[in-house]
Amino acid sequence: MSSRNQNIIGNIDWWLMAGYLFLVFFGWINIYSASYSDEHSSIFDLSAEQGKQFMWICISLGLGFFLFLFDTKFFQAFSFFIYGSVLVSLVLVLIFGQTVAGNKSWFVITSSIKIQPSEFAKFATALVLARVMGDNKFSFTPSISSDNRFKFLGIPFHITKNGMLAIILVLIPAALILLENDTGTTLVFLSFFLAFFRFGLNWIFFIVGVISVVVFFTSILYPVGFVLTALALIGLIAFFFMRNLIGGWKIIVLLLLFFTGLTLAVKPIYNHVLKEHHRKRIMVLLGQEKDMKGSGWNVNNSKMAIGSGGVLGKGYLKGSLTKLKYVPKQHTDFIFSTVGEEWGFVGSAGIILIYLFFIIRLIAAAERQRSMFNKVYGYIVACIMFFHFFMNIGTAVGLAPAVGIPLPLLSYGGSSLMGFTLLIWVFLKLDSQNLQILR
Amino acid sequence: MNQDSGIKYIYYSIFGFVALTFIIKLFLLQVPNNAYKEFANMYAIRRVVKYPARGNILDRNGNLMVSNEYAYDLLMVPAEAKPIDTLELCRLVDIDKTEFIKITSQVWARIKERKMSKTQAVPIAKDLSKEYFSTIQEKMYKFPGYFLDKKPLRKYPKPIAAHILGYVGEVDTSVTKKNPYYQPGDYIGISGIEKSYEESLRGRKGVKKVFVDVHNNEKGSFMNGMYDTASVQGENLTTTLDMELQEYGEMLMRNKKGAIVAIEPKTGEVLAMISSPTYDPNHMVGRNKRKYYPELLLDKTKPLYNRAIMDGYPPGSTFKVMEALIGQQEGVLFPNTVYPCGGGYRISATHRVGCHAHPNADLRYSIQTSCNAYYCAVFNSIVKKYKTAREGYNVWRNYVVKFGFGQNFPDSDIPNIKKGNVPTSDFYDKRYGKGGWRALTVISLGIGQGELQANALQIANLACIVANRGYYITPHVGKKIGNRDLKAEGYFPKHETGIDDKYFDIVIEGMYGAVNVPGGTALVGKLNHIVICGKTGTAQNPHGEDHSVFMAYAPRENPKIAIGILVENAGFGATWAAPIASLMIEKYLTDTITRPALEKRMLEGNLMNIK
Missing domain, CATH: 3.40.710.10 (DD-peptidase/beta-lactamase superfamily)
Known part of the structure; x- marks a missing residue:
């Protein structure tokens, strides 16, 4: 092994590092803008959000350097232990935790320092999945030749035991977080499934998932008959193209049955399973209702603030709506509206491109990993980042329902920042030792 | 499969598609000229309580006994207030400079103690007559953070029936604690008919949100008045009095x-x-x-009685x-x-x-x-x-x-x-x-x-x-x-x-x-x-x-x-x-x-x- 390979500094992916540092710094100065008040005019004022965020940034950087002291093997070896500890803390928080803004997901240390274990659950789950899926024998679908027993109507829908284990490892923390009443963070666990497709989960699930979301929303808006007719038409067209595929018609019939069932179930689920505030958010998202008191107010004000920024923005610290505390939760879930108002289209589109670059860079870095553990882990980090990015900015611009999850690295919040720092810096560490792994 | 790097392009395209969608949406929000753009020049949103005119009081033959006349309060929004020519303002509203300093320093003290918010407007001088209004309004641009708020006051065409008509005055804290309708500084019927028919006469106050630009001018209602509540005029009361x-x-x-x-x-x-x-x-x-009022209170013949x-x-x-x-x-x-x-x-x-x-x-x-x-x-x-x-x-x-x-x-x-x-x-x-x-x-x-x-x-x-x-x-x-x-x-x-x-x-x-x-x-x-x-x-x-x-x-x-x-x-x-x-x-x-x-x-x- 050459000495170059042992030089950690030289092997760090400096693009990712730069992206991380830029986003964290940019988040901090925007939190300062969003929380600015005459009483707390210093960016280091520890009694205000910007000062606390500065403190969290320092802690996170310290944590990052600390992580670099560990050997890669440590994360593999301790993945189950870390995962187990986080599960225990998720159970404990249900018992001893404090409710903040309706979510019973906080350990309160002091009145100003609260820790949200669910932010760390993502990291722990990512590690444990990397461990399980990093195994050379791991596969979601058995090779077609090996086993025909699980074929359903000749279609390979089935999943191996290992695959089921991976799914269950995602579902356990997701269920615990759902019990905390934190729907947003629970939804984040969907991002693990997005990563699974890279490792053999049939893409048909992804397509079915996306179509299900579309069917769900259209069924709320339009009469059942209309949706079913549309499905039948699409089915016919699909059949025309796929009739020559082996089992193609069977897949179409099966999917049509599934979506018919879903269509019929949507209204009862919507009316009886979902809670009033969920329904409100959906109606606001679909533009059916202007809920000017609750989430509609937030989203609408966020759009207002972003829209008012224009092409070049009003300038840093000059966002009048930001200053007026016009958008609720502006330093946390709606930090992007500050960016939109003060940095304009140029700045906010720039931030989107930086996120896109960062996430693609993560995938690219994951692809170059020699170890499966690293590769799985990298993909998961990228997908978590993407999901947060998608839901958060989607909410801020009014394209996704308001589920209330932070924008990675930008939003105010110690747990969130440390959670993402863990995710990203562990990958940076894994990546830096990539070349040491023998093929 | 593990070495397969072709799949990553599917991921790239999903991510790219989402990012592109967001950028298009941002473009639509920020670039074309639309309603959102109007916000760009706005400086502040001001919440203004609209006091409806109290109902008139008529005698049994329909003659007007009590009506309203508009007066103006000079209010200050501490968060927007800039250093101003205090003397000039005091002269305009006819108050003593020391009194003005006393009032404003009290306000700042309360803000410091976190007893009130900086964005809350506080009255500096009250009940300025119409004559003041025209002269002050012209010079308001000199006093950022200060504004005039119009409100109706009682007017009695004939100086009679003081006792039975009663009077209207600022609400007591004992009332504001019990009845959430009333905010400190609101008016309420304190005695006589004004008291017994308070709820009919007062109408319902409304709240209006208005934009204010950097020049301290009101720039119309906020979001077409979507969040405003209309004030409802008080009802007229016909009395049995002649x-x-x-x-x-x-x-x-x-x-x-x-x-x-x-x-x-x-x-x-x-x-x-x-x-x-x-x-x-x-x-x-x-x-x-x-x-x-102090004179009347001290008068030995008890005219208030x-x-x-x-x-x-x-x-x-x-x-x-x-x-x-x-x-x-x-x-x-x-x-x-x-x-x-x-x-x-x-x-x-x-x-x-x-x-x-x-x-x-x-x-x-x-x-x-x-x-x-x-x-x-x-x-x-x-x-x-x-x-x-x-x-x-x-x-x-x-x-x-x-x-x-x-x-x-x-x-x-x-x-x-x-x-x-x-x-x-x-x-x-x-x-x-x-x-x-x-x-x-x-x-x-x-x-x-x-x-x-x-x-x-x-x-x-x-x-x-x-x-x-x-x-x-x-x-x-x-x-x-x-x-x-x-x-x-x-x-x-x-x-x-x-x-x-x-x-x-x-x-x-x-x-x-x-x-x-x-x-x-x-x-x-x-x-x-x-x-x-x-x-x-x-x-x-x-x-x-x-x-x-x-x-x-x-x-x-x-x-x-x-x-x-x-x-x-x-x-x-x-x-x-x-x-x-x-x-x-x-x-x-x-x-x-x-x-x-x-x-x-x-x-x-x-x-x-x-x-």
């Missing part, structure tokens, strides 16, 4: 202390309620209040009318009952209730001449009818309360009516011991003296009962709210006194005699073209000159007006009270005065300095 009569009564009572209440007997509608000395209701509004509904004085001989009715109803008094007068009523060997010398009287004549001895005997006979003095007294008292004495008309819309006093038998038990008193002990009650206390409203109501031959309608001042007729909605019920119709003939005859027959006590009030029935009274005043009391109604057939009047320190009822009542009746029924000399004497009379 402005002309009220004004005339106040004129007659000038320089006298006392009260007049005039009621339409059939309806219980209060036509006039005068308390003298009075004050100009305009003096209780806005900046005037700061100047006049509504004498028409206070605890009052002994009703004196007017009480005898009721005594005559109770006696008849109880079957101890008949039209031909004669009691010897002989200049007084002997209670014991050493005590007697004095009376003026006149021939022995029957019932009619006893009222006409107001014989004290006669009514001592009547009272004695009512009480004595029962086994014990206590039982007899309770029967008597029961009647008296039914006549409206010793109670505050809980159905009425006139706030703060005092009960006066009709002592209970328990009171005498306590004073004299159980069984330690009899009718003679409390005999002065029989002629409306002793512990009795009544006010002009109760005395006017007694006149109503006689005019109605046995009942009264709760006296009230509200007639219509908007177009809603309050009486039709059952607000002011009828009260029976339990006296049969037939017993009134002789009493009315006596009251007719008092005013119209030579020898009657109130002959001075006689009118040639209108038959007035009346009864004088003199309320004994242990502190000085007696108070003059008179009650009357007219015309005798189909009565249109009943009056109760008390003039302090005016001596015998006939000298001041009866002539004033007579003039009021004439004014109300004919709208002309046929006795200018009498009117002149009454107008010019000054009893303020008599004790």
Whole structure:
């Protein structure tokens, strides 16, 4: 092994590092803008959000350097232990935790320092999945030749035991977080499934998932008959193209049955399973209702603030709506509206491109990993980042329902920042030792 | 599969697709000219409370008694306030610079203590008149963070009826704690009609959000007023008052202390309620209040005090009318009952209730001449009818309360009516011991003296009962709210006194005699073209000159007006009270005065300095 390979500094992916540092710094100065008040005019004022965020940034950087002291093997070896500890803390928080803004997901240390274990659950789950899926024998679908027993109507829908284990490892923390009443963070666990497709989960699930979301929303808006007719038409067209595929018609019939069932179930689920505030958010998202008191107010004000920024923005610290505390939760879930108002289209589109670059860079870095553990882990980090990015900015611009999850690295919040720092810096560490792994 | 890097392009395209969608959405939000762009130049959103104009108050003939006039408050939003030329601003709004500094430093102190928010507007100078507004408005650009807020204030076209109309003032913290509608600084009806009809008159205030640009100009409503709540104008209130009569009564009572209440007997509608000395209701509004209110509070003649509904004085001989009715109803008094007068009523060997010398009287004549001895005997006979003095007294008292004495008309819309006093038998038990008193002990009650206390409203109501031959309608001042007729909605019920119709003939005859027959006590009030029935009274005043009391109604057939009047320190009822009542009746029924000399004497009379 050459000495170059042992030089950690030289092997760090400096693009990712730069992206991380830029986003964290940019988040901090925007939190300062969003929380600015005459009483707390210093960016280091520890009694205000910007000062606390500065403190969290320092802690996170310290944590990052600390992580670099560990050997890669440590994360593999301790993945189950870390995962187990986080599960225990998720159970404990249900018992001893404090409710903040309706979510019973906080350990309160002091009145100003609260820790949200669910932010760390993502990291722990990512590690444990990397461990399980990093195994050379791991596969979601058995090779077609090996086993025909699980074929359903000749279609390979089935999943191996290992695959089921991976799914269950995602579902356990997701269920615990759902019990905390934190729907947003629970939804984040969907991002693990997005990563699974890279490792053999049939893409048909992804397509079915996306179509299900579309069917769900259209069924709320339009009469059942209309949706079913549309499905039948699409089915016919699909059949025309796929009739020559082996089992193609069977897949179409099966999917049509599934979506018919879903269509019929949507209204009862919507009316009886979902809670009033969920329904409100959906109606606001679909533009059916202007809920000017609750989430509609937030989203609408966020759009207002972003829209008012224009092409070049009003300038840093000059966002009048930001200053007026016009958008609720502006330093946390709606930090992007500050960016939109003060940095304009140029700045906010720039931030989107930086996120896109960062996430693609993560995938690219994951692809170059020699170890499966690293590769799985990298993909998961990228997908978590993407999901947060998608839901958060989607909410801020009014394209996704308001589920209330932070924008990675930008939003105010110690747990969130440390959670993402863990995710990203562990990958940076894994990546830096990539070349040491023998093929 | 693990080495397969082709799949990553699927991920890239999903991520790229989402990012592109976001950028397109951002482009649509930020780049084209649309509503959002308007926000770019906005500096602040200001929450402005819109106070609706209070409802007008009209008299029974639709004449305006109370309306509104706009005034302006100078407000400061601390968060937006910049250093300004304080002296110039102070000069503009006519306040002292030290006061201005005091107010603003208090505001900053409260902000520092986190007791208020910096974005909350605070009043610096209040109730600036329209004249100020035009000069200040031009210069507002010099004072960022300061703005003028328009609000309606009460205005009284004629300076009358201050007491019954009541006044409006800033709400008390005790109210704001209980009723979330009111915020500190809001106005509320504090007394009189303004108080009892507060909820109808006030309307509902609204909130408006407006944009303010960097030049401190309002730039129209925020989001087309989507978050605004409209203010609802207060409803107009038509009262039962007759402005002309009220004004005339106040004129007659000038320089006298006392009260007049005039009621339409059939309806219980209060036509006039005068308390003298009075004050100009305009003096209780806005900046005037700061100047006049302390003076009014300190004035020894108590102009703020509504004498028409206070605890009052002994009703004196007017009480005898009721005594005559109770006696008849109880079957101890008949039209031909004669009691010897002989200049007084002997209670014991050493005590007697004095009376003026006149021939022995029957019932009619006893009222006409107001014989004290006669009514001592009547009272004695009512009480004595029962086994014990206590039982007899309770029967008597029961009647008296039914006549409206010793109670505050809980159905009425006139706030703060005092009960006066009709002592209970328990009171005498306590004073004299159980069984330690009899009718003679409390005999002065029989002629409306002793512990009795009544006010002009109760005395006017007694006149109503006689005019109605046995009942009264709760006296009230509200007639219509908007177009809603309050009486039709059952607000002011009828009260029976339990006296049969037939017993009134002789009493009315006596009251007719008092005013119209030579020898009657109130002959001075006689009118040639209108038959007035009346009864004088003199309320004994242990502190000085007696108070003059008179009650009357007219015309005798189909009565249109009943009056109760008390003039302090005016001596015998006939000298001041009866002539004033007579003039009021004439004014109300004919709208002309046929006795200018009498009117002149009454107008010019000054009893303020008599004790």
